[in-house]
Amino acid sequence: MKLKLKELRKTLYIFATEKTIGFTLISIFLGLVVGAIFLAAAGFNPFQAYWVMLLGVFSKPSYISYTIIRATPLILTGLSIAFAFKTGLFNIGAEGQFIIGSVAATAAGYFLHLPLLIHIPVVIISAVLAAGIWGGIAGYFKAKFGVHEVISTIMLNWIALYFQNFLIYTKGFQKPGGETSYSIQPTANMMILKTWKQSEAGREWLLQHPFWKDLLRTPMNWGFVIAILMAILVWFILNKTALGYRLRAVGFNKFAAEYGGINVNKNMIISMFIAGALAGLAGALQVVGVSHKVTLIAAMEGYGFDGIAVALIANSNALGCILAGLLFGALKYGGTKIQMFPVKAPSEVINIVIGSIVFFISIPKLIKVILTRKNKKEGTK
């Protein structure tokens, strides 16, 4: 008990001295200020715009639900990047791992015919494995040939993107006449109360309960719960397990890890596998919970890149990724609201707001990162 208290005190001490939370809040505030300046310069009333955004996120149950749905994949890609980062790797490849995850989920969801309670886990596990292997490839290249993971994952992103588009034009997978795949089987659908919602009785009940009707209007699903569980799991693995010890040791100082008998190469591959699996899970949840299929994509959708920002905001803290993902989801979803009447701001302005928040958070953080990296190399005392 006494030890636990001490641990808590240590965490709090780090919290207070590093001022992470305070620092993050200030950055968010500065980002909003800069966004406001841009809004004003473009001829919009920033107060009105932010008010509309706020209402657009919180004023209805369905809005909150949409925000959470938006946030779910970002939490997971954020976790993927944060996890890799804690183990000394920079996973730019969450984007491609997300794609592989969603393609694998769609394939398993459409081609396999399984009973209800088994189908979803099978779909998710296949997606996680496929994306894990996709991430693991980058780890393997680094371990075997010394190819930097940033370079290999960027290339793997493009391969994943074209692979998805190729599959969509493949007979048997492509839905005739459309630029999408077939939809997954109903047994693989993870939307909450999906059949009941559309049933006679369900519709009647909902008519009398407007709160629930509004809430269930959205593709609400279990993804968010899974994402939170994953954040806790990642935190647990990193901080409480022998595997986490090994991975962190490699991340902090691979020379010392090697000296201590830890197989650095193997652990780099494991780390990239787990990172890939997390991003792939994001893709899988998107398919089973929201989109139910994959579509032709012209460019990267940005789940992986937004995940980098989420990880930065969260300071690579697994539990922080939940909050950072929610913030990001809210900005993205709320942002769409100011495009509409009465503000009618162009979507670029929203991106500027988001961009400046990320900027203020990441610039000092990046500097911090660079400094600690440098310290590590030069070995200061």
Added chain:
Amino acid sequence: MGYENVTQSLTKVIEMKNITKKFGDFVANDSVNLDVFKGKVHALLGENGAGKSTLMNILYGLYSPTSGEILINGKKVDITNPNIAIEHGIGMVHQHFMLIKPFTVAQNIILGREPISKLSVLNMKKALKDVKEISERYGLYVDPNAKIEDISVGMQQRVEILKALYRGAEILILDEPTAVLTPQEIIELIQIIKNLTKEGKSIILISHKLKEIIDAADFCLIIRRGKHIDTVVVSETDEEGLASKMVGREVSFVVAKDHKEAGEEIFSIKDLIVKDNRDIIAVNKLNLSIKKGEILGLAGIDGNGQTELLEAITGLRKVESGKIMINGEDITNNTPFQVISKKISHIPEDRQKRGLVLEFDISENTILENYYKEPFAKKGILQYNNIQVYAKELIDKFDVRPREESKMARTLSGGNQQKVIIAREVSNNPDLLIAAQPTRGLDVGAIEFVHKSLIEQRNKNKAVFLISFELDEIMNVSDRIAVIYEGKIVGIVDAKDAEIETLGLMMAGGGNK
């Protein structure tokens, strides 16, 4: 004559008054006073963790003091960052160097103060000329066009000193400059210090080696656990006097060691060939064997294959050919993991690169090789309670200061970092303990303790392989001494019969056997 009388006629360039520095609740400096005089060498002496580096980091603007004031040439100054320190003519050479490895010597020296010709173009010619001029003036010879990564540690240190001088340093802080140097390089450094003071520069010298303080310093400030103990005139004292002031008790420099008959051979190396980073043969058909219950010392000048030999034994470097055996098992080209599991422990030469994960706390560092085993982990889950209990035990036994197992390794003093490594490796209770420069950066008290630990290990009938540049250490602690030269063992002598001259001759390649 006394400190007051001797210093009366001297010019004070720096006065640090009542400096206190706290890290949280921990008091690293407790109203310490330091005066530095023009053209004089002022030494700082104190046990590991006494607060020497902290005090100097305050003077150099890396830390701000909790209270106290600093005067430079009689004027009160506020040194909030190193640039201000540099403006006031203060230069610092850190315990661990801060050079850019792929740059040349000259590029590193001029960094941040580059001479510029018209159109803001870097004037490399002038830079080279300037560097040459300073280096000749103080006898600090370096090759300005060599890359940092290709030159020796001693040379790198010269570059650090030149860098400070190039920026106009009048007061030079040297934090344990000799810890990483070979005996020859130390002699050269002391000569350089003399040249500098002759030119009116003032030096602050931190060292654990009392002999160097006696040889090089005029005054010596003694700190114990952050507290100011005394400032003495070096010519009026001796090594014993300094040591007892510093530790607060008598220290024995030579550890008592009973004769012990060595047992059977436990470890052997046969015709070992190992290449270095540049693919040149560094260990050349080396043969060696160590018996149970003996300490084999390896003497030699830096760069004769010691590093490569150790890395080859411990699985960190590939063996080209030859054979390494322990307890009758072949461990040639085993992985570090396999080597460790054959009960070989290793105190590495480079503590910050290999020995510690600086971002881990002390307790996490104590289980680096055993984190996955019971009682530290059960079914893959770390058992923090057990880890902490174990870390506390080690901290107590090896006197790591402060006694806080949750302290991050990065924030430990250099000597205490070393103690954590030694504690971990000795506690693994290995059949063969490889100790490379184990007392580097340790205070005399701690050195005494480490030597005792090595001897205790031997008395338990274990084998110890001690590698050190300090001939004194090798001669005092070892049972047998092997001398390495150009990757070969050129001679083995019994420590009882060893003479410093013969060893020196063999180390320089004049061996007989």
